[in-house]
Each structure stands twice: as C-alpha cells, then as structure tokens.
Amino acid sequence: MGDDQEHCNQEMLNRYVDRETSPEQMQRIELHLQRCPGCRQYVKLHGELAQRLQREVSASKQRVDFDELEQRIVSAARRRSDRWGHLREVLFSWKLVLPVAATAALALFFFTSLFQSPPPPGPSAIINSFTGRVSSVMILETPQSHHTVIWYSEEATEGNGADSKKL
Amino acid sequence: MSDPLDESQLVNRLRDGEEAAFVMLVRRFQARLYGLAYAMTLDREESRDIVQEVFLKAYRNINTFKGESKLSTWLHRITVNQCLNWKRRWFQRRRWYQRPLAEESEDPSAVTLSDGNTPETRLREEQLQQHYMEALQALPDKARAVYVLKELEGMSYDEIAVTLRLNRGTVSSRLHYARKRLQSALRDYQHGD
Ligand SMILES: [Zn+2]
Numbered sequence: 001m002g003d004d005q006e007h008c009n010q011e012m013l014n015r016y017v018d019r020e021t022s023p024e025q026m027q028r029i030e031l032h033l034q035r036c037p038g039c040r041q042y043v044k045l046h047g048e049l050a051q052r053l054q055r056e057v058s059a060s061k062q063r064v065d066f067d068e069l070e071q072r073i074v075s076a077a078r079r080r081s082d083r084w085g086h087l088r089e090v091l092f093s094w095k096l097v098l099p100v101a102a103t104a105a106l107a108l109f110f111f112t113s114l115f116q117s118p119p120p121p122g123p124s125a126i127i128n129s130f131t132g133r134v135s136s137v138m139i140l141e142t143p144q145s146h147h148t149v150i151w152y153s154e155e156a157t158e159g160n161g162a163d164s165k166k167l
Numbered sequence: 168m169s170d171p172l173d174e175s176q177l178v179n180r181l182r183d184g185e186e187a188a189f190v191m192l193v194r195r196f197q198a199r200l201y202g203l204a205y206a207m208t209l210d211r212e213e214s215r216d217i218v219q220e221v222f223l224k225a226y227r228n229i230n231t232f233k234g235e236s237k238l239s240t241w242l243h244r245i246t247v248n249q250c251l252n253w254k255r256r257w258f259q260r261r262r263w264y265q266r267p268l269a270e271e272s273e274d275p276s277a278v279t280l281s282d283g284n285t286p287e288t289r290l291r292e293e294q295l296q297q298h299y300m301e302a303l304q305a306l307p308d309k310a311r312a313v314y315v316l317k318e319l320e321g322m323s324y325d326e327i328a329v330t331l332r333l334n335r336g337t338v339s340s341r342l343h344y345a346r347k348r349l350q351s352a353l354r355d356y357q358h359g360d
Pocket of ligand 1: 008009032036038039040
C-alpha cells in the first residue's frame with residue numbers, strides 16, 4: 001500500500017477512521033495520509049462502504065411495514081405466553097398430579113411385584129375401586145400387603161382467570 | 168401510544184408481564200434491530216423472523232437482564248446471536264444475496280455515490296453494490312458482526328466489546344480483518360484518487 005510502505009499501518013489507519021486514536025496519533029496519521037495515496041484510498045473506500053451499507057439497510061427498512069411487524073410480534077408473544085401459562089397450569093394442577101401419583105404408585109406396585117421371586121400362590125392382587133364426585137378410592141391386596149390409594153377430584157374452575165392485560 | 172418510560176421503568180414493567188410495556192419495547196427497538204439483522208443476513212424475510220424471535224426471547228428472559236449494560240446493548244447481543252444461529256441454516260440452504268433489478272429501480276434511496284448517472288456508471292454502481300454485499304456475506308460471522316456494529320450502528324470499540332463480550336483488542340483486529348477482506352474482494356472496483 002502506498003509509496004511509504006514502512007509507515008503504512010492499516011490497523012492504526014482503522015483506528016483513525018473509527019476515531020479511536022489519541023490526538024498525537026491522529027496528527028501523525030494525517031501527515032502520513034498527505035503523502036500516501038494508498039492509505040488515502042483505504043480511508044476513502046471504507047468511508048464509502050459504510051455509507052453503502054447504511055443506504056442498503058435504510059432502503060430495506062423502507063419496505064418493511066413496522067406496524068404489521070409489531071402486531072405479528074405481539075400476537076406471537078401472546079400465543080407463546082398462553083401456551084406456557086396453560087402448560088404450567090396443567091402440569092401443576094392437583095387434577096393432574098393426584099391421578100398421576102396414583103398411577104405411578106400402581107405401576108410401581110405391579111412392577112415390584114412382577115420382579116419379586118417367586119410369585120406367591122393364590123390371587124396376586126385384588127383391586128376394588130370406588131369413584132365418587134369428590135374422591136376416588138382404590139384398594140389393592142396381595143397375600144403380603146394391603147394398599148389403599150385415594151385421590152380427590154377438583155371441580156373445574158370456570159375460566160382461567162387470566163388478566164387480559166398480562167401476557 | 169406515548170412512550171414516556173425510561174429504561175429501568177420499562178424493564179420493571181416488562182418483568183411484571185405488562186403487555187403495554189412489551190409493545191413499547193417492540194416499538195422502540197424493532198426498526199433498529201431489523202436493520203442490524205438485515206445487515207447481518209441481507210434477507211428481509213429472515214430479518215423479520217429474527218426480530219420477532221429476539222423480542223420473544225428478550226421477553227422470556229427479561230429477568231436475566233441485570234441492567235449492567237444498556238437494554239439496547241442486550242438486545243443487540245441477542246440479535247447478533249440470533250443472526251448467527253440463523254445464518255447456519257441459511258447458509259446450508261445456499262441462499263445468496265440477489266438484489267432484484269426491478270426492486271432496484273424502484274428504490275428511492277438508490278442514489279449512486281459516483282458522479283454522473285450514465286447507464287455505464289449506473290451499471291458499475293450496481294455491480295459494485297452486488298459485489299460488496301457478496302463480500303460482506305462471505306465474511307466470517309465474527310468479523311461481520313463487528314464490522315456491522317461499527318459501520319452501521321457507529322458503535323465505539325468499547326461498545327462493540329461490551330455488546331459481543333470481547334476485549335477491545337479483538338474488536339480492533341476483527342474489524343481490521345473484515346476491512347482487509349472487503350478491500351481485497353473489491354480491488355477491481357477501486358479507482359485511484
Ligand atoms: Zn500509507
């Protein structure tokens with residue numbers, strides 16, 4: 001670059017272009033630029049390219065309907081928030097937790113008894129269950145053990161009570 | 168909707184899950200983030216999707232924003248990261264910058280930098296722009312991110328360092344690298360002064 005090769009320092013030139021030099025460095029570079037066409041060309045090129053990039057982006061922005069984009073983003077946030085809120089509600093509601101716990105207890109019971117050696121004679125399990133409006137009861141019996149599982153049904157609450165101002 | 172909130176008020180209201188605050192956030196930053204995404208991807212549709220995803224992420228993770236940097240810095244960081252993730256998929260699809268000629272002629276800002284407006288000058292301008300955009304796209308992600316934050320956003324080295332969590336020296340060397348690559352890609356288009 002230029003006719004004064006030993007003094008051409010592009011990294012320093014960049015800092016000059018970006019106004020990241022000290023006043024003394026700036027003076028030195030300006031002096032160098034007066035006699036180095038290569039470095040002048042470099043500074044000019046990158047000034048022009050920056051302008052080109054800004055023009056390209058601003059032209060692209062002009063073609064975007066930002067009101068429409070805003071609506072799209074807000075709707076997406078609402079949808080995602082509803083989905084998460086609903087999922088959280090379901091995951092942590094007693095309506096799900098109690099039956100899941102009961103099923104898990106049952107599964108555990110059957111699997112442990114299945115792998116126990118050897119299978120006992122006579123009936124392996126007697127299951128009685130009662131389902132009422134408020135609760136359900138399940139009784140499991142084996143010759144060795146007796147289990148009673150109880151779970152409560154909650155009435156479905158009307159509406160999710162979500163504040164329409166919250167996402 | 169008026170937008171009188173300062174940054175910390177806005178953040179607090181976002182943490183409370185207020186939709187109005189979210190709308191303000193979008194309104195305040197969407198154009199700027201779109202510009203950044205577009206400079207990174209050169210794809211209008213992808214940039215819109217990226218901006219949407221950035222706001223959803225910001226909203227979801229607002230509690231991780233500690234206020235150590237400005238909200239805009241944080242959003243810029245998310246946008247750059249989102250662009251880099253996007254780029255991987257986009258690169259696999261081999262989509263390259265193509266500026267439709269019809270669109271070019273409708274573009275009111277397509278003013279040439281060179282003097283004169285002869286067909287030759289205009290063609291040369293368009294070719295230069297096309298080559299520049301291609302060279303920009305061909306830059307490695309990290310160098311392009313620094314370059315765009317500098318040349319588009321006019322950030323200082325320190326601001327870029329905070330945004331991309333780099334040190335100043337790395338910012339300076341990546342910028343130097345990006346400019347050298349661009350200069351060499353556009354060598355044929357340079358004329359002496
Ligand atoms: Zn020089």
